[in-house]
Amino acid sequence: xxxxxxxxxxxxxxxxxxxxxxxxxxxxxxxxxxxxxxxxxxxxxxxxxxxxxxxxxxxxxxxxxxxxxxxxxxxxxxxxxxxxxxxxxxxxxxxxxxxxxxxxxxxxxxxxxxxxxxxxxxxxxxxxxxxxxxxxxxxxxxxxxxxxxxxxxxxxxxxx
Amino acid sequence: xxxxxxxxxxxxxxxxxxxxxxxxxxxxxxxxxxxxxxxxxxxxxxxxxxxxxxxxxxxxxxxxxxxxxxxxxxxxxxxxxxxxxxxxxxxxxxxxxxxxxxxxxxxxxxxxxxxxxxxxxxxxxxxxxxxxxxxxxxxxxxxxxxxxxxxxxxxxxxxxxxxxxxxxxxxxxxxxxxxxxxxxxxxxxxxxxxxxxxxxxxxxxxxxxxxxxxxxxxxxxxxxxxxxxxxxxxxxxxxxxxxxxxxxxxxxxxxxxxxxxxxxxxxxxxxxxxxxxxxxxxxxxxxxxxxxxxxxxxxxxxxxxxxxxxxxxxxxxxxxxxxxxxxxxxxxxxxxxxxxxxxxxxxxxxxxxxxxxxxxxxxxxxxxxxxxxxxxxxxxxxxxxxxxxxxxxxxxxxxxxxxxxxxxxxxxxxxxxxxxxxxxxxxxxxxx
Numbered sequence: 001x002x003x004x005x006x007x008x009x010x011x012x013x014x015x016x017x018x019x020x021x022x023x024x025x026x027x028x029x030x031x032x033x034x035x036x037x038x039x040x041x042x043x044x045x046x047x048x049x050x051x052x053x054x055x056x057x058x059x060x061x062x063x064x065x066x067x068x069x070x071x072x073x074x075x076x077x078x079x080x081x082x083x084x085x086x087x088x089x090x091x092x093x094x095x096x097x098x099x100x101x102x103x104x105x106x107x108x109x110x111x112x113x114x115x116x117x118x119x120x121x122x123x124x125x126x127x128x129x130x131x132x133x134x135x136x137x138x139x140x141x142x143x144x145x146x147x148x149x150x151x152x153x154x155x156x157x158x159x160x
Numbered sequence: 161x162x163x164x165x166x167x168x169x170x171x172x173x174x175x176x177x178x179x180x181x182x183x184x185x186x187x188x189x190x191x192x193x194x195x196x197x198x199x200x201x202x203x204x205x206x207x208x209x210x211x212x213x214x215x216x217x218x219x220x221x222x223x224x225x226x227x228x229x230x231x232x233x234x235x236x237x238x239x240x241x242x243x244x245x246x247x248x249x250x251x252x253x254x255x256x257x258x259x260x261x262x263x264x265x266x267x268x269x270x271x272x273x274x275x276x277x278x279x280x281x282x283x284x285x286x287x288x289x290x291x292x293x294x295x296x297x298x299x300x301x302x303x304x305x306x307x308x309x310x311x312x313x314x315x316x317x318x319x320x321x322x323x324x325x326x327x328x329x330x331x332x333x334x335x336x337x338x339x340x341x342x343x344x345x346x347x348x349x350x351x352x353x354x355x356x357x358x359x360x361x362x363x364x365x366x367x368x369x370x371x372x373x374x375x376x377x378x379x380x381x382x383x384x385x386x387x388x389x390x391x392x393x394x395x396x397x398x399x400x401x402x403x404x405x406x407x408x409x410x411x412x413x414x415x416x417x418x419x420x421x422x423x424x425x426x427x428x429x430x431x432x433x434x435x436x437x438x439x440x441x442x443x444x445x446x447x448x449x450x451x452x453x454x455x456x457x458x459x460x461x462x463x464x465x466x467x468x469x470x471x472x473x474x475x476x477x478x479x480x481x482x483x484x485x486x487x488x489x490x491x492x493x494x495x496x497x498x499x500x501x502x503x504x505x506x507x508x509x510x511x512x513x514x515x516x517x518x519x520x521x522x523x524x525x526x527x528x529x530x531x532x533x534x535x536x537x538x539x540x541x542x543x544x545x546x547x548x549x550x551x552x553x554x555x556x557x558x559x560x561x562x563x564x565x566x567x568x569x570x571x572x573x574x575x576x577x578x579x580x581x582x583x584x585x586x587x588x589x590x591x592x
Contacts, residue, residue, distance in 0.1 A: 041318055041319060045271070045305060045306075046319060048302050049302060050306070107288050108287060108288050108291055109302075111295065112291050112295040112296075112298050113295060
């Protein structure tokens with residue numbers, strides 16, 4: 001397996017965008033042994049130990065940054081961060097069993113040598129994280145763009 | 161500003177996670193004159209939110225109170241209503257609930273030991289910096305944590321806010337193939353759990369004995385998880401419907417969270433309480449490992465809670481495997497309940513200690529009243545007492561940084577839900 005794609009979220013409202021991307025990709029890549037698709041619960045340690053040792057890891061998650069709902073984000077993490085990733089910016093180091101950030105979790109797993117992969121993060125600014133049955137209008141409108149973006153990056157990695 | 165005789169330590173923010181907290185400490189003439197663990201926890205609206213909801217929604221709602229110990233909330237609630245409804249619990253459900261519950265103990269304890277507590281004992285600020293020097297320790301912790309999550313998922317359908325439990329049992333019985341796979345994982349994990357216990361046993365822990373009062377549920381003949389009474393270290397046994405007569409919650413000016421006292425005294429709940437009262441019910445292999453390492457329980461010092469957690473992980477891994485040994489998929493994973501009006505009480509052992517529930521239900525099955533006393537609330541008064549006791553024992557004539565670190569370690573020994581903050585105490589010292 002070369003590439004792991006992890007959708008993080010929950011069944012609640014806009015928080016499920018990561019899961020929905022994975023569901024769409026499953027339809028396209030069913031049976032593709034190069035790609036491992038994983039739906040992760042929002043507890044950011046859940047995916048650890050579940051995705052093997054990929055050469056590329058893509059993470060998709062809902063974002064609350066204050067940007068306009070529907071705003072897309074895409075980051076490539078530096079190959080080596082030497083502990084600086086999780087403590088930079090607004091993120092805190094892994095500190096609590098209740099609230100480990102995704103970046104802290106990635107940093108932790110990289111530090112113990114379990115994720116020697118190129119890592120890219122995809123996010124979609126959400127509007128409503130309450131336990132609602134549907135996506136908000138802004139997020140539903142942008143979801144196809146997010147999927148398209150992930151698909152494009154995935155295909156480029158598959159060609160490598 | 162402090163003088164040499166007066167030290168005022170203010171920790172303005174302990175952190176988030178089920179509320180915010182802070183620590184205020186004042187020392188005059190080598191005596192602690194004021195010590196307040198201030199919790200800004202918002203009101204637990206879950207209790208009011210449950211009123212007028214149907215009983216069958218209860219387990220899915222209370223599972224959302226805590227992201228780390230949803231199983232405990234579900235089981236305390238389920239047992240309360242099953243007792244009221246006189247719902248018979250089959251041996252299959254009884255056994256599988258223990259496995260489900262052990263999953264929660266394993267994941268919660270593994271996270272606490274490796275991400276929160278271990279950096280204290282190995283001299284690091286956080287788990288990431290510790291992982292650079294001790295990668296295998298962290299790998300082992302994450303493997304155990306993942307195993308705990310898989311056990312929860314086996315019965316709960318998902319590890320966060322699980323939805324598989326119901327009154328009378330589970331909605332679905334796992335397939336034999338699923339259980340076969342998890343047993344392979346449990347077998348593999350036994351060595352991890354044994355090595356973890358040996359690692360914990362060689363840590364340098366304070367050896368003084370404290371005058372501790374502690375309590376946990378009475379689970380006859382077994383290591384305590386679910387029971388119908390509470391055992392207290394003074395020899396008392398309290399039936400669940402008399403909890404409120406002996407354990408009193410009260411408001412204090414410096415905290416929005418209630419403090420709970422047993423007959424007017426702070427008391428301890430959690431792994432050390434369980435192992436001190438019921439170490440004889442640990443799995444034989446755990447007892448042998450502890451004995452070979454020269455560890456004896458009971459030991460009245462809450463620094464030994466870390467060791468108790470490691471012992472409970474090993475016990476949980478071993479007993480979960482035994483409980484699944486002759487697993488057969490049942491066609492009846494639950495017993496259908498018959499609703500009755502009345503008052504219900506339930507208490508089980510969350511990873512952090514006993515979790516007591518009380519409900520009043522009408523004839524239509526609507527909840528009319530709910531009261532939940534979580535372990536962190538029960539431990540709060542004891543944490544304050546323990547900080548003061550430990551600081552006195554270690555000596556107050558230390559730097560503020562040393563006092564702060566010791567206070568943080570004491571707090572973390574309880575694994576409170578405010579524990580993330582305790583790694584990041586921002587210390588403000590004014591010397592007069």
